[in-house]
Amino acid sequence: MRHPLATSTFHKLRDEIENGIVTGTLPPGSRLDEVQLASRFGVSRTPIREALMQLGAIGLVEIRPRRGAVVVNPGPNRIYEMFEVMAELEGMAGSLAARRYTEEDRAKLLAAHAECERSVKSGDTDAYYYDNEIFHRAIYEASHSGFLLDQCTALHRRLRPYRRLQLRVLNRMKVSFGEHTRIVEAILAGEAEAARELLRGHIAVQGDRFGDLIASLTSNGQKLL
Amino acid sequence: MRHPLATSTFHKLRDEIENGIVTGTLPPGSRLDEVQLASRFGVSRTPIREALMQLGAIGLVEIRPRRGAVVVNPGPNRIYEMFEVMAELEGMAGSLAARRYTEEDRAKLLAAHAECERSVKSGDTDAYYYDNEIFHRAIYEASHSGFLLDQCTALHRRLRPYRRLQLRVLNRMKVSFGEHTRIVEAILAGEAEAARELLRGHIAVQGDRFGDLIASLTSNGQKLL
DNA sequence: AGTGGCGTTTTTGTATACATCCGTATTGAC
DNA sequence: GTCAATACGGATGTATACAAAAACGCCACT
Secondary structure, X not given: OOOOOHHHHHHHHHHHHHHHHHHOOOOOOOEEOHHHHHHHHOOOHHHHHXXXXXXXXXXXXXXXXXXXXXXXXOXXXXXXXXXXXXXXXXXXXXXXHXXXXXXXXXHXXXXXXXXHHHHHHHOOHHHHHHHHHHHHHHHHHHOOOHHHHHHHHHHHHHOHHHHHHHHHOOOHHHHHHHHXXXXXXXXXXXXXXXXXXXXXXHHOOOOHHHHHHHHHHHHOOOOOO | OOOOOHHHHHHHHHHHHHHHHXXXXXXXXXXEOHHHHHHHHOOOHHHHHHHHHHHHHOOOEEEEOOOEEEEOOOOHHHHHHHHHHHXXXXXXXXXXXXXXXXXXXXXXXXXHHHHHHHHHHHOOHHHHHXXXXXXXXXXXXXXXXXXXXXXXXXXXXXXXXXXXXXXXXXXXXXXXXXXXXXXXXXXXXXXXXXXXXXXXXXXXXXXXXXXXXXXXXXXXXOOOO
């Protein structure tokens, strides 16, 4: 076999499989057969295994010795815990952003917010889902903490499938956008603690919203539970 | 070659190499030669590569395509950012612990605190370093958030080498223990916000303390910078 | 003497082969 | 008829072989 761009073969495989997991093509609990994946991607088992090892290390797949790899299936409780931590990290990012944002950060944040508004007005849930990610990333970047950016990005990615479900809940998009507006105001006003609390509340899955999330999960044909 | 406990060979290798990194046997910037490691552990390159992939995924080593793996060398700035996030997560754990701790958690926390006291009184820095980890782990566990426990444990591990240096700073051990005492009081009194703030302050590397840390790093013969 | 190009050597990335273990099904005994 | 034990198929874990790229050094040329 030719190796035209050999350096990134296993890297590509990792992204490919990871993408399949977060998009739902490989639902939680799926068995990840090495030979099957190998033939599917036209490579040998070696780079497949290396990709699975990486995904195992970041907690996306569970590698049971001698028993193969499966897509991790976090229960409702663990999903809740993940959102809890995400809320805290987002709050931290917002707090730092309020104190450290530059003119460039401000422009990016406002631009992302404007994009979200467009998607809300057109009622495009998928577009809002995408714009929402850019908006939050703008906050992470405005925190000017590279490590926090990495952590938030990674966790945000892992929560992708559940966040997508959340948006389907009635009116969630409009409510979310309203919260964004207040968050932007707090950050640009330099009100660190206000930004922290607003973002914590924005992410946290509290009361009814957690029930809604669980309902979405179970009504989706057990695919995610 | 026999494979008596084949299931965990690469797993052991991962822990072994990771241990070498956090203990300083493999200082930041070291090249991790695959054949060298393979012969050193008496295995082939395959499991070595799989172990390195995992370490690369969690950010302990940097894998440059076609150019080998090296132990990551975070600059002072990134180290500071990591402590910043650690402080936030610890604060969160303390806050949750204050609200959720059980009788068993209370016993473990007090026991760990007592062990710390013993080490302080005997002036044993290494013992305190060890007891300190148990103490903090007791807080993570009392938070009753499995995901938070995982996150805190992982980050705590990555910060190990720097924390060890910190303790060498004059009187740090006694000051640390005094802070522990107030943290225990706040948690057991159920004062969530107080526990959060105390733990944040306990971890955060602020003002002089960050300077001390950097000084320790640079005076250590550039091994860590 | 310094620099640039070319060949060698070392190392990484992938494929394949082999040994071991898990899961399952079939068969036999009670 | 049911349960258990064994054997077989299949998948994982590791080792080895091979291909390609990068690092290194050497020689020639300016």
